[in-house]
Amino acid sequence: MFHSNEHYFYEWETIREELMGLSRTKDIKKVELMRKGIELIVSILDELVEATPLNYKERISFIESNMERHVSLVQLDELFKETKKKIARLRAQNRNG
Numbered sequence: 001m002f003h004s005n006e007h008y009f010y011e012w013e014t015i016r017e018e019l020m021g022l023s024r025t026k027d028i029k030k031v032e033l034m035r036k037g038i039e040l041i042v043s044i045l046d047e048l049v050e051a052t053p054l055n056y057k058e059r060i061s062f063i064e065s066n067m068e069r070h071v072s073l074v075q076l077d078e079l080f081k082e083t084k085k086k087i088a089r090l091r092a093q094n095r096n097g
Helices: 003-022 029-047 056-065 070-096
Strands: none
Touching: 003 029, 003 070, 029 056, 029 070, 056 070
16 A cells, blocks of 8 residues: 555656756746646545645645746655655554554
8 A cells, every 4th residue: 555655756756856957947847847746746645645744735736826936846845755754654553553
């Protein structure tokens, strides 16, 4: 259950690295990559709702409305980090429980 999501995180790391390189440019590819990142986090959380970070819907809405801004990249990266931590915590609870 938890391991099936790991490939999404690896894919996000690749996208994140590319976005970091483009973050201060006006390259239109940023928006495409941000969309891919949003699709990835949504896919993870569709499969594992209990790992949803706080204020997820509001944060995704903000990101979608501001995809060309660096602050949205930071916010999307934080969603990935928080989700990964929650999945690890759930995995540990299932092992111990």
